[in-house]
Amino acid sequence: MADKIITYDELKAHASKESMYILLHGKVYDVTKFLDEHPGGDEVIIAEAGDTGKDGTDAFEDVGHSDEARALLPDMLVGEFEKDGVLKIKTPKSSGQTISSAVEAGSNMMYFIPLTLLGAYFAYRFYTTGSA
Numbered sequence: 001m002a003d004k005i006i007t008y009d010e011l012k013a014h015a016s017k018e019s020m021y022i023l024l025h026g027k028v029y030d031v032t033k034f035l036d037e038h039p040g041g042d043e044v045i046i047a048e049a050g051d052t053g054k055d056g057t058d059a060f061e062d063v064g065h066s067d068e069a070r071a072l073l074p075d076m077l078v079g080e081f082e083k084d085g086v087l088k089i090k091t092p093k094s095s096g097q098t099i100s101s102a103v104e105a106g107s108n109m110m111y112f113i114p115l116t117l118l119g120a121y122f123a124y125r126f127y128t129t130g131s132a
Ligand code: HEM
Pocket: 022, 029, 031, 034, 038, 039, 040, 041, 044, 045, 048, 056, 059, 060, 063, 064, 065, 066, 067, 068, 069, 070, 072, 073, 076
């Protein structure tokens, strides 16, 4: 079962409440029975599933799902998503990590530059007023 390859067309074909698939981390999950049980509501899953032709990985990861939530996934597994199809799959590693580290580096610079300028100003004041 887990070795089954699901194509983009198959993913998109399962888009109704009678049968709904979602693509997460390069794997396809059948969320049909889980829709009504999802603590975040069915709409958010429907928005990422089936005929939207989307990869739900980013939405799933952005919520910061718990280990308990992740532990529910194996039971819903249908198979692997085709690797060289229309849709480029996302892995947990590739999704968002470069962006978040860039933002982090950016925010460090945001503090670093003004503080350096402030320090330089006070150093200048210290030396010019001290020797006058
Ligand atoms: C099959 C895939 C999914 C499973 C098994 C799942 C499972 C869960 C579970 C167990 C929770 C409770 C909190 C936790 O334990 O983290 C939760 C919360 C939530 N989920 Fe999902 N989820 C799935 C997909 C998604 C997707 C695609 C979205 C889209 C944005 C989403 C959005 C949310 C939100 C917003 C909450 C927070 C609800 C709240 O605390 O009010 N989930 N999910």
